[in-house]
Amino acid sequence: MQKVTIEPVTRVEGHGKVTIHLDDNLNVAQTRLHIVEFRGFERFVQGRPYWEAPVLVQRLCGICPVSHHLAAAKALDVIVGAGTGHGLTATGEKMRRLMHYGQMFQSHSLHFFHLSAPDFLLGYDSDPATRNVVGLAVKFPELATKAVLMRKFGQEVIHFTAGKKIHGTGAIPGGINKNLPIEERDILLKGADPLNIDTMIQWAYDAVQLFKDYYMNNKEFVDNFAHFPSNHFSLVRKDGALDFYHGVLRAVDAEGKRILDDVDYQDYNHYIEEEVRSWSYMKFPYLKHIGKENGWYRVGPLARLNTCDFIPSKLAQQEFELYKAHTNGKPNNYCLHTHWARLIELLHAGEVIKELLLDPDLQKDDLVIKGTKLHKGVGLIEAPRGTLFHHYEINDNDQITLANLIVSTTNNNEPMNRSVNYVAKKMMTGQSQITEPMKNAVEIAIRAYDPCLSCATHAMGQMPLDIKLFNVNGEIVDHYRS
Amino acid sequence: MSEKIKFTIDGKEIEAEKGQLLVEVAAENGIYIPVLCHWKGVHPAGSCRICTVKINGRFMASCTTPVDANMVVESNTPEIQDLRKAIIEMLFVEGNHFCPSCEKSGDCDLQGLGYRYQMMVPRFPYAFERRELEASTPKIFLEKNRCIFCKRCVRMIKDEEGRSYFAFKGRGKHLEINLDTKLAEHMSEENARLAMKICPVGAILRKEVGFETPIGKRKYDHVPIGSEIENLQN
Numbered sequence: 001m002q003k004v005t006i007e008p009v010t011r012v013e014g015h016g017k018v019t020i021h022l023d024d025n026l027n028v029a030q031t032r033l034h035i036v037e038f039r040g041f042e043r044f045v046q047g048r049p050y051w052e053a054p055v056l057v058q059r060l061c062g063i064c065p066v067s068h069h070l071a072a073a074k075a076l077d078v079i080v081g082a083g084t085g086h087g088l089t090a091t092g093e094k095m096r097r098l099m100h101y102g103q104m105f106q107s108h109s110l111h112f113f114h115l116s117a118p119d120f121l122l123g124y125d126s127d128p129a130t131r132n133v134v135g136l137a138v139k140f141p142e143l144a145t146k147a148v149l150m151r152k153f154g155q156e157v158i159h160f161t162a163g164k165k166i167h168g169t170g171a172i173p174g175g176i177n178k179n180l181p182i183e184e185r186d187i188l189l190k191g192a193d194p195l196n197i198d199t200m201i202q203w204a205y206d207a208v209q210l211f212k213d214y215y216m217n218n219k220e221f222v223d224n225f226a227h228f229p230s231n232h233f234s235l236v237r238k239d240g241a242l243d244f245y246h247g248v249l250r251a252v253d254a255e256g257k258r259i260l261d262d263v264d265y266q267d268y269n270h271y272i273e274e275e276v277r278s279w280s281y282m283k284f285p286y287l288k289h290i291g292k293e294n295g296w297y298r299v300g301p302l303a304r305l306n307t308c309d310f311i312p313s314k315l316a317q318q319e320f321e322l323y324k325a326h327t328n329g330k331p332n333n334y335c336l337h338t339h340w341a342r343l344i345e346l347l348h349a350g351e352v353i354k355e356l357l358l359d360p361d362l363q364k365d366d367l368v369i370k371g372t373k374l375h376k377g378v379g380l381i382e383a384p385r386g387t388l389f390h391h392y393e394i395n396d397n398d399q400i401t402l403a404n405l406i407v408s409t410t411n412n413n414e415p416m417n418r419s420v421n422y423v424a425k426k427m428m429t430g431q432s433q434i435t436e437p438m439k440n441a442v443e444i445a446i447r448a449y450d451p452c453l454s455c456a457t458h459a460m461g462q463m464p465l466d467i468k469l470f471n472v473n474g475e476i477v478d479h480y481r482s
Numbered sequence: 483m484s485e486k487i488k489f490t491i492d493g494k495e496i497e498a499e500k501g502q503l504l505v506e507v508a509a510e511n512g513i514y515i516p517v518l519c520h521w522k523g524v525h526p527a528g529s530c531r532i533c534t535v536k537i538n539g540r541f542m543a544s545c546t547t548p549v550d551a552n553m554v555v556e557s558n559t560p561e562i563q564d565l566r567k568a569i570i571e572m573l574f575v576e577g578n579h580f581c582p583s584c585e586k587s588g589d590c591d592l593q594g595l596g597y598r599y600q601m602m603v604p605r606f607p608y609a610f611e612r613r614e615l616e617a618s619t620p621k622i623f624l625e626k627n628r629c630i631f632c633k634r635c636v637r638m639i640k641d642e643e644g645r646s647y648f649a650f651k652g653r654g655k656h657l658e659i660n661l662d663t664k665l666a667e668h669m670s671e672e673n674a675r676l677a678m679k680i681c682p683v684g685a686i687l688r689k690e691v692g693f694e695t696p697i698g699k700r701k702y703d704h705v706p707i708g709s710e711i712e713n714l715q716n
Contacts, residue, residue, distance in 0.1 A: 047615060048583075049623050051692040056583035080690075163697025167582065170696065178696035368694075397617035398689055 018420055018442055021470045022477070026430045029472070031421040033413075033446065034280050042403045050076055050394045051173050057390070057405070058167055063110070065167050066103035066158055067383035067408075070096055070245070071390040073171035074379030078266065079394060081371025082174040084379075085246035089369050090361040092175030097245045098356045099161035099170055100381065104244055104349040105200070106154025107384035108301075108342050111450045112207065113147030116339060119444050120214050125437035143210075146194075146203050153188075153200050157353060160184045175368035182363060189357045197357060201315070201350040208319050208343045215340065226335035226419040226445050229254030231287065231296065232303035233411065235265070235382050240309030242316075242348065244382040250307045251287060251297055256331050260287060265380040268389060274406065282413050285406060296414035299386025300449060301341035306331040313355070316348035335419050338448045383408045385450045409451040419445040434469055434478050489553035491535075496549075504544040504555065505533050514708035515557055516566060516595055518573075518682045519632035520545035527633045532569050532595065535562060563599065570595050571604035576611065578627035579683070585692035586684030588700030592630060593683075594707030613658050619666040621674040621689060629659040629685040639677045641665060647673070659685060 021030040041057055048056060054072040058065035073096070074084065082088055088096075114133045121140060122131050130138070137144035155165040160180060162168025170176055190196055194203075215222050231254065235247035249271065251260035263271060274283040275292055286295035297303070305324075311317045323344060326332070332341070356362065379390045386408030393402040409416075423445040427438045469478040484499040491513050498507040506522060508515045518530040528546040535544045536556040544555075556562060573579075573592060581587045595601075613626035635648040636659075647669060651660040669677075677686045697703065 049617070049687065049689070049692065051690060052583055052585065055585070055693060059582055168697060169693045172693050173690075177694050178698075398623070399615070399617050 017468075018424075019468050019470065020424050020428065021472075021474075022428070023472045026432060028421070028425045028429055031417070031424045032280070033417050033420045042405055045400050045403045047399050049398050050079060050392065050400050051398075053390075053392060053400060053403070054171050054173075055167075055169050057403070060405075060407075062166055064103060064107050064384050066099055066162065067381055067388050068390070068405075069162065069168070070100055070171055071379040071381040071383075071388045072392070073173060074246075074381060075377040075390045075392045076173035077175075077379070078377030079374050079392065080173040081373055082369045083371070084264075084266070087369065088175050089364075089366040091179055091364045091366055092368065093245075094356055094359055094361050095161050095176040095179060095367075096171055098180070098353065098362065099158055099168075100245050101349045101352045101356070102154045102157025102161065104154075104384055105157065105204075105346060105353065106151045107450075108346040108349065109147060109150035109154060109207075111384070112211075112339060112342060112346070113143070113150070115450070116444075116447055117143075117147075119440070119447070120211075120218075120339075124440050124444055128436055128440070131440075146206075149194055150200060150203055153195055153197075154349075156195070157188060160188065172368065174370045177367065179364060179367065180357075180362040185357055185362065188353070197350065197354045201347065201354060204343070204347040204350045205315055208340075208347055211340050211343050212322075222336045223334055225441075226422040226448070227333060228335075228418055228422055229333050230298045230415055230418070231259060231290075231294075232306040232331055233260070233287075233297040233299050234304040234307045234387055235380055236304075236308045237312070238262075241312045242304060242308040242310070242320075242345075243312075244345075244349070246381075249380075252307055252331055254331055254333055256306075256329075259290060265389075266378045268378060268380070268391070272389075272406070274410075280413070282410050283406075284413050285411050286414075297411070298415045299408055299411040300338060300384075301345050302332060302335075302338040303386065304382060305341045305344065311344070311348050313348050313351035316344055316351055319344045319347060335422075335445060335448050338450075342450070385409060386411050409449070412449045412451065416446055416449050416451065419448070428469075432477060487549065487551035489549055489551060489555065491555040492558050498549050500550060501548045504535070504537075504547045504549050504553075507549050508544065508555075508557070509711045512712060513557065514711040515544050516598070516708065517545060518591055518595070518630060519634060521634055521638065521680060524634070524637055527637065530569070530573075530630065530632050532566055534565060534569075541565075566595075567599040567601060568605065570599055570601055571606055573630045574601070575604045575606045575608045577609075577629065577683075578611070584628070584684040585687060586681075588697065588703050589695070590684060590702075591682035591707060594702045597702070598706050598708060609655070611655070616661050616663065619661065619663050619669065621669045621671065622661065622666060622677060623687040623689055624659065624661050625685050625687060626658050626660075628683045630683055631657065631659070632682055634680045634682065635659070635677055635686060638680055639673055641668075641673075647677070 017034040019032045020028060023029045041060055045053060045056060053076060054069045057072050058069040060068050078084055118131045118136050122135055159165045162170035188197055193199055231251055233251040235243060236250045237243040237247045249260055249263035249265050253259050260271060271288055272285055273288045274285045276283055286292050311320045323340060376393045381388050388408050389406035391404040392400055395401050420442055423441050427441050468476050471477050486497060487500045488495060488497050491508055496507060496511050505515050505517060505520055516532045518532050519527050526545045528543045531543055533544040534541050538554050581593055587593060616624035636646050639647050645665060647662050647666050649660050651658055674688050678688045
C-alpha cells in the first residue's frame with residue numbers, strides 16, 4: 001500500500017486562524033494559532049544560479065523584502081569568499097546598512113502607526129468600523145500624515161540604495177551595485193521639510209514619547225495584557241551593541257542569564273532545531289541544548305532590547321535606559337512593551353541613517369569584493385520582526401542545491417501561541433459568547449509581534465482572523481471571521 | 483553605384499538603395515520596426531516575425547525583404563500592432579519568462595516590447611514547457627526556458643575555427659537551444675560577453691556577474707525600446 005501525502009496543498013498568504021477549545025466548565029482548554037505560511041521558495045530556488053537568490057527570494061514578502069534581499073546576499077558573500085559582515089568593502093557594507101536601516105524605519109513606522117496605533121489611540125474596544133488607519137486619520141490627522149511621511153522617507157532610503165522601493169537589486173554577492181551620489185544623499189539629508197533625516201529623527205522621538213504617554217495612562221492594561229516569561233534571541237554586535245545588520249548570536253533567559261553568547265551564525269544549525277507540529281505549517285524553532293519544552297524563544301524588538309547591552313546612538317540609548325529601568329535592567333517579558341521597544345528601534349534607525357548619510361564612504365566606488373569560492377553560506381539579519389536565517393549551498397556549476405530559510409515570524413511561533421493562550425484564558429474563561437473586543441484582544445496579542453501575516457491584510461483594520469469557539473465535544477459554539 | 487529607389491512606409495516617402503533590407507532602411511529613416519532575431523551585419527534569419535509589415539497588401543518580414551521601387555509598406559497600423567503584440571504574447575507563453583528575478587530585466591528586448599506594445603495578459607494559454615538548464619560550462623549559464631529561438635547566438639557566437647557554440651536540438655515543440663559544452667569549456671570572455679549581449683532575452687547569462695548594473699542604469703529604465711531609432715528623427 002502506498003500512501004501519498006500532499007501537504008500543504010495550497011499556499012495561503014496573510015491568513016491566520018485561531019482555535020479555542022473550552023471544556024464543560026467553560027474553561028479554555030486549548031488554543032492554537034494556525035498559520036499557513038508555506039511558500040515553496042526553498043524548493044524552487046534549487047537549480048537556480050546562486051547570484052539570483054537575493055533578487056528571487058525577496059519576493060517572499062512585499063513589506064520587508066530588504067531583509068530577505070540582504071540575508072540572502074550575506075549568505076552569498078560567504079559563498080563568493082567575501083566573508084561575513086565586515087568582509088565587504090566599506091562602501092559595500094555601509095550601503096547595505098543604509099538600505100536595511102531605511103527598511104527598519106519604514107517597517108516600524110508602518111507597523112506602529114498603521115497597524116497597531118488604532119488599538120491604542122482609538123481603544124481596543126472602540127467601534128471596529130473606525131478602528132483602523134482611516135479612523136486614525138480622521139481623529140488624529142496630523143499623526144496620520146506623519147505616519148505616511150515617515151514610511152515614505154524609509155522607502156526613499158531603500159530606493160536610493162536598492163534601486164527601487166520594493167524588490168530592488170542593490171545587494172549582490174560580495175557587495176553592492178551602486179554607491180550613493182551626493183545629490184541622492186542630499187535629498188535624504190537636506191530635503192525640504194519634512195522629508196529630511198532631522199525631521200524624521202524628531203518624529204521618531206515624538207513617537208516614543210507618544211507611546212510612553214499612553215503607557216503612563218494605561219499601565220495596568222499594558223502590563224497585564226500578555227505577560228509571560230520567555231527566552232529572547234537575536235544578533236548583537238560583538239561588543240554587545242544593538243545591531244540590525246550583523247553580529248553574533250546571543251540568547252538570554254527570562255531572568256537575563258545568557259544561554260547562548262558570541263556564537264558565529266555560520267554554525268546556527270548546531271544550536272537551533274525546528275519542531276514540526278501537525279496542526280500548523282509553521283515550524284517551531286527552539287534552542288537545541290535547552291530542548292523543545294523550554295528552548296523556545298522570542299525574537300523581534302522586545303527580544304533585541306533584552307539581548308543587547310546598549311544602543312549605539314545617543315537618543316535611542318537615552319530611551320533604552322528609561323525602558324530598561326522599568327524592569328530594573330532585567331529582561332522585559334511584557335508582550336505589549338514590544339511596541340515601546342519597536343519605537344526605540346525606530347529612533348535608533350533614524351539616528352543610524354543620519355550617521356551613514358554623513359559618511360563619505362558612501363560616495364566611494366569600491367563596491368564588490370570576492371575571494372575563494374565556498375559551497376555553503378549562511379546569512380543572518382535582524383529583520384524588523386526578528387532574526388531571519390538564510391542558508392544556501394551550491395554545486396560546482398554555481399547552482400543552488402539547498403536553501404533553508406527560518407523567517408522571523410516562525411521564530412515567534414511559540415510565543416505568539418502562548419500570547420493567544422494567555423489572552424484567551426483571561427478574556428474568555430467562563431464566557432459562552434465571544435464579543436468583538438475579546439476577539440480584537442486576541443488580534444492585539446498577535447499584532448504585537450508584527451507577524452508577516454498581518455502585513456498584507458491589516459492595513460484597513462481587517463486582519464483576516466478566523467476564531468472558532470468549541471465546546472468539549474468539539475462542536476463549534478461560536479465562529480467569528482473578520 | 484547602387485540604384486536609388488523610392489517607396490513609402492506608412493505614407494512617408496523614403497529614398498534608399500535598391501536591395502537594402504527594409505528593416506534597416508526604416509531604422510535609418512527614424513522609423514522603428516521591432517526586431518528580435520535581426521542583427522545588423524549578420525545574415526538575416528527571419529525567424530521571430532516580430533518585424534512583420536504589410537508590403538503591397540501582403541504580410542512579410544521586413545528583416546528579410548530587400549526594398550524595391552514603389553513598395554507600399556504599412557507598419558504602424560492597428561492590425562500590424564496587434565499582430566506584433568500577439569507574437570510577443572506567444573513568445574511569453576511558450577517559455578518561462580519570470581521578469582522579477584531575471585537579471586536581464588531592464589535590458590531585455592522581449593520585456594521591452596511587452597511594455598511597448600502594452601501586453602497585459604497573454605491571449606494564449608501558457609505552454610509550461612520545462613527544459614533543463616545548462617550550467618556545466620565555466621562562463622555561461624544557459625536558461626533554455628527563456629530562449630525565443632532567434633538564432634542570434636547560433637549565427638554569431640563562433641570559435642576561431644568558425645564552429646558555433648550554440649545549436650538547435652529537437653523539432654516542433656521539443657525544439658530547444660543547446661550549448662556545445664565541450665567547445666564552451668574554452669569559450670573566451672569576449673565571446674561570453676557578446677553572447678549575453680546579443681541574446682534578446684535572459685537565456686544566455688554570464689556566470690557570477692548578475693545584477694551588477696543597478697536599476698536606473700539599464701537599457702530601458704528610462705526610455706522605451708525603439709527610442710534610439712525614433713529619436714534620430716527628432
